[in-house]
Amino acid sequence: MSVRLPYSLLWLLALPLVLLRLVWRARRQPEYLHHVGERFGRYRPHTGGPLIWLHAVSVGETRAAEPLVRAMLARWPEHRILITHMTPTGRATSASLFGKESRVMNAYLPYDLGTLAARFLHHFRPQLGVIMETELWPNLLAACERAGVPVMLANARLSERSARRYARWPTLTRATLGALRAIGAQTAADAARLAGLGARGVVQTGNIKFDILPPEAQLALSGTFRARIGTRPVILAASTREGEEAPLVDAFLRHAPADALLMLVPRHPQRFDEVAALAAGRGATVQRRSDEQAVRGDTRVWLGDSMGEMFAYYAAADVALIGGSWLPFGGQNLIEACAVGTPVVLGPHTFNFAQVAEQAEAAGAALRATDADAGMRLATELLADQARRSAIGEAGLAFAQAHRGATARTMAVIEPLLTAPPAAR
Template identity: 60%
Template sequence: MTRTFYTLIWLIALPLILLRTLWRGRREPVYREDIGGRFGAGGRPLRRPTLWLHAVSVGETRAAAPLVGALRVRFPGHRILITQMTAAGRATARELYGDVADIAWLPWDLPWAQRAFLRRWRPALGIMMETEIWPNLLHEANRAGVPLALVNARLSARSAARYARLAAFAREAVTGFSAIVAQTDADAARFVALGAPRPAVAGNLKFDIDPPPAQVQQGQRWRAALGERPVLLLASTREGEEALLLDALQTRLPPDVLIALVPRHPQRFDEVATMLAVRGLSQCRRSTAALPGEGTRVWLGDAMGELFAWYALADVAIIGGSWRPLGGQNLIEACAVGCPVILGPHTFNFEQAAADAVALGAALRAADADAAAHAALSLLADASRRHAMAAAGQSFALAHRGAAARTMALIEPLIASGSARSLTAP
């Protein structure tokens, strides 16, 4: 009955969801692509075993790279399908996997749409990244005999509390997975509390991502071009955070410090540029390909897929998503490149990684934007401490690798059994 009520809510909301998708397509045209795919429509692909991986947006799509690489090596005869829900995720998938995988939307979570999607692709295994729990998809996959695995799975305490309010609904959902492979022991324990029978722990796939050499070299070239000028990076900032951080930094930073500002979402690039202009901050946009001059206060990173280059450039990085209750953005990339990190108070999406990085001296925790500004000033004035944090960050990133291999060992039996079934399915 709970899933029926859930489906009814989807039906009532569907006209608004469709209108919102088309409206967002005005600024992000990718949202207007293949609307039929949102309902599971499309031609039937070639008859070949398919390994399907769903990553809702940019972070999950990038995190999947080590696993996609391992799947291609271990199962070269299988096709790879990668689905998303957001335009930015779809663009990232095309950038990373366009030559090696099919890219499609995951349908909205309506029973007939999910049935059509599963009939179309006949996947041997569906791999859901991190927190992708869709009740109707799980129900229809179980009916069709398609095993689903939730990998790199995380569940914050606040999310677990929300699920617990609908205990029967949550139990039905989590028991629908053939395997749950959690990031940490704490994540696994929360899944157990919701009813998952035997979640495994494999670590965080984000540790297995190698910094792209071309991006690191790009950052080093920027560094050489800017000379000795200090660079403070505001990385992956979310709505409302730029104003908080700039208010704290604007009057405190020495005039020679360049602020590199890279918003998380591309649809906000112009909005942030306008905000900088209103504040009277001289800016240079990365999309112009021009380097900032001596009088430039902010270098706006308004190009996608270059975050490793920004980390290679910066002396210190303040990580976004953590200054409002949004859960934080990925700090592992900065640590892997050797960039000292300052985190805000809200890192529940990276709870264990953030705690470990702080404990090992790779990151600092600041209570608010003013404290972050104070910490940044202190680090910019202390080269020896920055070097120590950089070394600690790289050691931290290297020490936690191996999640992709552990995850593969857990899902390979599901792939073997699912491949034979998918080829004989009607």
């Protein structure tokens, strides 16, 4: 406890501010004030039986977990799966992916205080914990270790920037990583950085996001989108973050041909209204996907104000600019675009997906631009060059196919943790 004492005291001191932030975020997204008791380890009764717990903090991690969740449901039909989140959008994404699956439950993970973690574990009594990507909670992992719950970090990624941050607290970081029974890293570089911080049992399993196949319903929806759009060329700005939309819209209005359409999909739903107003304020005629109407001839920006439809947006586009990469946010997932054969244009900031971005460029599946203006110019050039677009799209399909298999490799790590006798866990 002495290693974690300063961390726990900081959590106690910060808790009033955390609650104020919850209320503040609820101004835009009222769902933040739903199920608040769960954030303090207070849950409704549930039916018993063996349970696997998987933590996916928000939307990206939840989507990445889909192949793994489905593999676990198939492999262990007697188990239920609890998926925990920290954001309402993550929870909503899980509901849309698994809402028809009676063996999947959703809840919020409690704040990282020892008593709350113990309450969570006592209530659900999981046989195994799987944490997606980089969510490391010291008190939670210590509570799992005390309770004999083996925990794996799956699809783990750790940028150089994050590794430097963890290295500032070497004792706490080593203790936290030491509480993990296994780590499946996306890349060799991620594995090396985790091992350098003191992690044990690190294996390279690959990126599970490559195993996410475009659902047939999403491909059918893309056809609906194209029917509404007509024959106009389409540039998609996908999963954009705050501060990126204005330069992208400006560049589109400067460089794109008059008949082109900008499909603009903000990453966070609470910003839909804000982004619609921003685009209109910059002189663009805006229409929303949610109006379910044909796109008018004078519409320049079609706002993708929906959740869980990224495959459909990618498949309906001629070129995709990846959000989060035009300002230093670290980039968003480009694999979905490659998986449907849509050419990708990246900005300069892809540190959260560094190896995937570099591999996609090397495979000819993605192009890189220095800023939003250059990215939009490159996208408009591709609109006019069908042969080059087709070549990049085919390279993307081959790239996505070549890197599949991470789910099976991750399951091979999980299986001995779950099937070992309780004393050995």
